[in-house]
Amino acid sequence: MLNMGGPSDLEEVHPFLRNLFLDRDLMRLPLQPILAPLIARRRSPSIVEQYAKIGGGSPILKHTIAQGEMMCKLLDEMRPESAPHKAYPAFRYARPLVRPVMQRLKEDGVKRAIAFSQYPQYSCSTTGSSLNEVFRSCGIDRDAGDVDWSVVDRWGTHxxxxxxxxxxxxxxxxxxxxxxxxxxxxxxxxxxxxxxxxxxxxxxxxxxxxxxxxxxxxxxxxxxxxxxxxxxxxxxxxxxxxxxxxxxxxxxxxxxxxxxxxxxxxxxxxxxxxxxxxxxxxxxxxxxxxxxxxxxxxxxxxxxxxxxxxxxxxxxxxxxxxxxxxxxxxxxxxNEHPVFVRALADIVAHHLDAGERVSTQMMLRCPGCVNETCGKQKEWFSRGGRSATV
Missing domain, CATH: 3.40.50.1400 (Rossmann fold)
Incomplete structure (x- = not known):
């Protein structure tokens, strides 16, 4: 379950911002490895104040875990032939980060995985960035072992x-x-x-x-x-x-x-x-x-x-x-609205039934794309996470 994530407490605000400003899929800055930590440090005090006013951290991990558990319970009933189903929250900028989650897949012996974007509408800055990170973690470094991949990349009108x-x-x-x-x-x-x-x-x-x-x-x-x-x-x-x-x-x-x-x-x-x-x-x-x-x-x-x-x-x-x-x-x-959770389960069940690795729309790069990783990532997922040319 791919998303941007959020700091769970005030101490995680600076690492969260640093990871965000280091993301070259999201933004391109001159001297980015040097500037990103400096920008994050400068912005951290005001962002810490904002998180303090909403309880000291983001509830996005709590909700994602609950959504995933409820979704998988439904999927086990709807599709027993592919049960048991297990959800792995994987965040771009906060724990649990994508790369350690990919290692968990390997340790758990996972052989079939769906990269399920929790952004209903696709953007290269959100879903695209998360998919690129999965590709960098598995397609290049092969951290996740031999996993058969497919993608749910957009579902804004489900x-x-x-x-x-x-x-x-x-x-x-x-x-x-x-x-x-x-x-x-x-x-x-x-x-x-x-x-x-x-x-x-x-x-x-x-x-x-x-x-x-x-x-x-x-x-x-x-x-x-x-x-x-x-x-x-x-x-x-x-x-x-x-x-x-x-x-x-x-x-x-x-x-x-x-x-x-x-x-x-x-x-x-x-x-x-x-x-x-x-x-x-x-x-x-x-x-x-x-x-x-x-x-x-x-x-x-x-x-x-x-x-x-x-x-x-x-x-x-x-x-x-x-x-x-x-x-x-x-x-x-x-959050955990029952109709929404049912929709998540329906999306995954339909995706498995259809046997589609990637959507036609996902394979189309932006006409003005400047990120070569996007093209490699799309080809890698289209082959189920195998034989990527890097």
Missing amino acids: PGLVEAFAQLIQTTLNEHWPDPVERQSAVILFSAHSLPMKVVNRGDPYVAEVAGSVSAVMQRLGVMAANGEGSASVTELNAAHSGSNTTSPTASKNPIPGPNPYRLVWQSQVGPQPWMGPQTGDCIKGLAKLGYKNAVLVPIAFTSDHIETLYECDVEYGHVAKEAGINMARVPAL
Whole structure:
């Protein structure tokens, strides 16, 4: 289960940032081995403060472990012929790092593995970087032994993912705005981590894929409204969570009137270079100037709570909304939502049934690609992790 990870405590903040700024799949800096630790040290104090305000560390490992255990329990029931299934969280910048996890695969005698990106929408900066690290760990150094590899690289419009987001959005709307008129006036802001425009302009598919997720969720909300489908309360979601075979929580009788106005916005811009916009904070201020009073913030590109949701969305944007006079509610992250976990299991089961090593879309490099490792990595995975030319 590939993801960027996050520091589990305050002492891990600096190593996390150092690993991030050293990643040449993510960014190219002059004298990067020298500059990266210096930049990480300079930024660490402010980031430590942010993590301190959300409990002292990122909960992403806790959620990933729980998601993996629940997913594998479902997979053992759905696909006994490939059981037992085991999930290995493998993070790019924090423990458990990819390379030690690859060594664990070897020690555990694993012969069949799926590199399952936990980023629903593909970007060379996220999924691509993680896959490159798996390739460097196994394709070049062969740390993981003789493993038959395949990849799940993107799943931003999977029906289960869409359903989970739609249910959480509808629940949030119903609970925060009991009055139908106010509820209908709330603007849905789908917020995703931004990308530098130089990455977008070389052909990275992330922006288009996030937009596809947003479109699919809004279509589902429209169908739910047309059919008079209600949304589950928090209590009902928790009750549904207790049943491993539950695919949909019990519906309440408080449906929203219809699809709300919405926008796709972008967060987490760093540095002076141009990034994909509009920025989330600027949009909240802009809505207030246009006379809107209610907004719903949806972390559409995040599957677990971490600093981008718990600090950036809740603290920073919560303050911006309060200052602007906007009544804003943040939709919970997917975390261990039962519909979402079922989606993870469905994705893996379908992948195994299809016998596909890589997707057609994964094999297409960005037209402006400047990273030769990407091409080698894709070829390596397409051969099941064998006979890579390095």
